[in-house]
Amino acid sequence: MRVVLLGTAAGGGVPQWDCACGPCAKARAGELPARTQDCLAVSGDGANWWLLNASPDIRAQITTTPELAPGPGPRDTPVRGVLLTDAEVDHALGLLTLRGAPGLRVHAPATVLHALAGTRAALDRYAEWTWRQVEPEQAFPLAGGLVVTAFPISGKRPRYAAGSPVEGHWVVAYRLFDPRTGGIVLYAPCLADWPPGFDDLVAEADVVLLDGTFHAPAEMGAATGRGGGQSAMGHLPITRSLPELRRHPRVRRVYTHLNNTNPVLDPASAEHAELREAGVEVLPDGACLDV
Numbered sequence: 418m419r420v421v422l423l424g425t426a427a428g429g430g431v432p433q434w435d436c437a438c439g440p441c442a443k444a445r446a447g448e449l450p451a452r453t454q455d456c457l458a459v460s461g462d463g464a465n466w467w468l469l470n471a472s473p474d475i476r477a478q479i480t481t482t483p484e485l486a487p488g489p490g491p492r493d494t495p496v497r498g499v500l501l502t503d504a505e506v507d508h509a510l511g512l513l514t515l516r517g518a519p520g521l522r523v524h525a526p527a528t529v530l531h532a533l534a535g536t537r538a539a540l541d542r543y544a545e546w547t548w549r550q551v552e553p554e555q556a557f558p559l560a561g562g563l564v565v566t567a568f569p570i571s572g573k574r575p576r577y578a579a580g581s582p583v584e585g586h587w588v589v590a591y592r593l594f595d596p597r598t599g600g601i602v603l604y605a606p607c608l609a610d611w612p613p614g615f616d617d618l619v620a621e622a623d624v625v626l627l628d629g630t631f632h633a634p635a636e637m638g639a640a641t642g643r644g645g646g647q648s649a650m651g652h653l654p655i656t657r658s659l660p661e662l663r664r665h666p667r668v669r670r671v672y673t674h675l676n677n678t679n680p681v682l683d684p685a686s687a688e689h690a691e692l693r694e695a696g697v698e699v700l701p702d703g704a705c706l707d708v
């Protein structure tokens with residue numbers, strides 16, 4: 418399978434429009450690469466492509482990715498649909514950009530489909546889409562030959578859904594399996610802790626794309642003067658996930674969903690050097706992996 422990292426930043430991107438923290442200032446000055454919001458494209462056959470999350474930057478992400486160019490007919494697209502890991506704004510807002518393309522399929526957990534009810538009702542006015550509920554640990558095929566399985570990760574819900582009566586798994590990880598190559602990719606951009614059984618998922622994967630939102634537990638407050646919410650955001654900091662990843666040197670390990678306050682954005686930082694020493698990667702937007 419081919420995986421394209423369309424975007425590698427957490428909500429807001431790098432730089433974020435209203436942020437003058439260290440990394441945002443450096444990105445604005447061209448001293449660090451800019452990053453768009455977390456989103457992947459995957460394909461088993463190079464002809465049928467699936468988006469994992471639909472970021473607010475999806476238009477620019479698609480128009481700069483040759484694999485996703487429309488054709489051969491004037492309104493044909495190789496994009497078959499979207500798989501959502503959660504209902505966060507930075508992972509779902511791009512659905513509205515895709516409005517009007519007929520026949521897209523969106524796979525998501527029941528919680529996420531419920532949270533997006535209003536968005537879905539609006540989108541269904543533009544084109545007929547299929548909305549499919551993803552059941553935990555039940556594999557299903559995607560057009561193009563990949564087989565996907567969702568694994569429950571946490572009950573962390575988006576702020577706008579705080580009052581929702583729906584209980585259950587608000588965040589999942591996806592395991593993508595290519596029966597032709599035997600390759601396995603694990604995509605987990607929102608990891609609140611290291612859940613039971615997660616080690617086994619990492620161990621069997623060839624590539625893991627993991628939540629690298631924050632490097633340290635109180636990083637956002639230190640960088641922006643607005644601490645408050647970091648611990649409630651449901652993102653295990655790298656200081657806690659890196660020791661877990663060190664147990665899996667055979668696996669290609671990549672941090673994504675990087676917040677703009679994260680010092681690993683700077684290749685010259687000590688924090689980035691520590692990742693290099695552990696063999697864990699931070700890749701730029703547009704990076705391609707063949708698995």
Ligand code: MLT
Nearest residue numbers: 427428505506507650651
């Ligand atoms: C998150 O990843 O925790 C959310 O995207 C935060 C947000 O943008 O509200």
Ligand code: MN
Nearest residue numbers: 427428505507
């Ligand atoms: Mn996010």
Ligand code: ZN
Nearest residue numbers: 436438441677
């Ligand atoms: Zn910033």
